[in-house]
Amino acid sequence: MKNGFYTELLKFLGSVPLRFKIMGMVLFTAFLISTISIIQVYRTTENQTISYLEEISKSTANEMANLSEDYLLTNDIYKLDQIFQETVRLRPNLRYLFVVGKDGNIAASSFTDGFPEELLEVNRKVEKTKVAPIITDEGKILDAAAPVMHGELGIIHAGISFEKSRNSIDNLINSLIVTLLVIVGIGIVLSLFLTYVITEPIKGLLDATKAIGKGNYAIKPLKSANDEIGELILSFNDMAYRLTKSEKERSERENQRKILLKKIIDAQEEERKRVARDLHDKLAQTLASLMIEFKIIENSRTLNHANLIKKIKELREIITKELDSLRTLCSDLRPSVIDDLGFVAAVKLFRDEFVKRYRIDCNLKINGDIDSHLDKTVKIAVYRIIQEALINVARHSGADTVSIILGCKNSLLKGIIRDNGKGFDMLKKQDFTGIYGMRERAEMFNGKLSLHSETGKGTTVLFEIPLKSSDDRQPEIK
Ligand SMILES: Nc1ncnc2c1ncn2[C@@H]1O[C@H](COP(=O)(O)OP(=O)(O)OP(=O)(O)O)[C@@H](O)[C@H]1O
Ligand SMILES: [Mg+2]
DSSP states (O other), X not given: OHHHHHHHHHHHHHHSOHHHXXXXXXXXXXXXXXXXXXXXXXXXXXXXXXXXXHHHHHHHHHHHHHHHHHHHXXXXXXXXXHHHHHHHHHSTTEEEEEEEXXXXXXXXXXXXXXXXXXXXXXXXXXXXXXXXXXXXXXXXXXEEEEEETTTTSEEEEEEEESHHHHHHHXXXXXXXXXXXXXXXXXXXXXXXXXXXXXXXXXXXXXXXXXXXXXXXXXXXXXXXXXXXXXXXXXXXXXXXXXXXXXXXXXHHHHHHHHHHHHHHHHHHHHHHHHHHHIIIIIIIHHHHHHHHHHHHHHHOSSOOHXXXXXXXXXXXXXXXXXXXXXHHHHHHHSOHHHHHHOHHHHHHHHHHHHHHHHOOEEEEEEEXXXXXXXXXXXXXXXXXXXXXXXXXXXXXXXXXXXXXXXXXXXXXXXXXXXXXXXXXXXXXXXXXXXXXXXXXXXXXXXXXXXXXXXXXXXXXXXXXXXXXXXXXXXXXXX
C-alpha cells in the first residue's frame, strides 16, 4: 500500500514538466526557509524579551522594596499608594505595584478601582526576589516579588506586562514577512529566468530528436553553452551530423545501386540483342545458304565425285568457321573457360587476349594455389573485377603497363591491379558505376575493394575477399 503510493507519487512527479519541477523546488525551498526563519526569529526574540523583562521586573521590585521600607515603617500608606500609581503611570511596561503585608493583606497598591484578588495567589512565599509568569485576561504578566526588609514588612510585587513587547515582536515579524515575501518574489523571477535558461536548450534538443526520429535530417546544429547541457548538445550535434552524413551516403549508395541495376538490365538487353543479331545475321544466314548449297547438290545431275568432295570440303570449312564464332559467342556470354581450365588459366588467357588486343603490357603474378581455395562463385566475381579493371585501364588510362598481383594471405585473397596511366581526380568524378559494380562484387562475398588514383600518378585497384565465405549464401554470378 505504502509502496504503491510511493510509486504513484514518483510516477506523478516524473510526468510533471521539467520547468514546473524546478519552479516547484524553488518555491518549496523558499517557503520552507522563510517559515523556519520566521518561527526561529519569533522564538528567539520572545525568549530574549522575556529574559529582559524578567530582569526589569526583578530590578523594579528590588528598587520599590527599598523605596517602600521607610513609608511602611512610618505607615505612610497614602503616600506609598501615590508613589506606586505615579511609577506605574510613568513606566510603560509596568502594569502594577503592590505590597502584601506580613498578615497577608494588601498594604499598598497601584490599583485605584479594586484589587484583583487572584494576584494574591502569585509568589506568596519568597525569601529573595523571584519572578513568576501569570496569564491574565490582559495577557501575559511577569510578576516579580521581593521581600521588604527581609520580609519583615511584607512582600512587594511588580507586574511587568509582556503584551506591549509582544506588539513590538509582532511588528518585527510582520516586517520580516514582508521582506521575505519580496525576496521570494525576486527568487521566483530569477528562478523563472533560470528555468528558461535550463529548459530552453533541452526543449530544442527534444524537438530536434523528434525531427530526426521522423526522418527529418535537415536540422540546424543547436547552439550550446559551456555547461553539461552544452556538452550534451555538442554530442547531439555531432551525432546528428554523423547520422545525416550516413543517411546521405546510404541514399547515394541506393542511387548507385539503382543506376547499376539499370545498367545491368540495359546490358543484358543489349547482350540479348547482340546474340539475336549474331544468331540471325550470321548463323541463320549461313545455315540458309548451306541449305541452298545442299539443295543445289541434291538437284545437280552434272556433279561428279571429285566436284562433290570439293563442294563438301568448302561447306565443312564454312561450318567450322561458324562453329568457332558460336564458341566465341558462348564464351563471351559466360567465362566457361573458368570451368574448363580453372581460374588461374582463365585469368592468364584473358591477360593474353588483353595484351594482344590493346597492346598494353600486362604483368601477372599469382602467389599460392588460388584455384583450390576459392568457391566457384567467388572465382567468377574476381574474374569480373579483373576484367572491369583492365577494360578501364584500356579505355581511360592511356597506360602502357599494368600489373596484376594476386595472392592468398591470412585466409584472404588479396589483389592489386596497378597501371602507370594518367590517373584521374576521384573527387571530380560522380558516376562510378563500373567501379561501384567491382566494389559490390567484392562486398557480396564479405570482402572489400578500394580504388586510389591521382592525376598523373596512375590508378590502383586493391581488393581482398575471404577465401571461404563465412556467409553460407552463395550468390549466383553472371
Ligand atoms: N585505370 C583508370 N585510369 C584512368 N581513369 C580511370 C581508370 N579507371 C576508371 N577511371 C575513371 O573513372 C571513371 C569511372 O569508371 P567506371 O568503370 O565506374 O565507369 P566507366 O568505365 O566510365 O563506365 P562503365 O560503367 O562502362 O564501366 C571512368 O570514366 C574514368 O574517367
Ligand atoms: Mg568501367
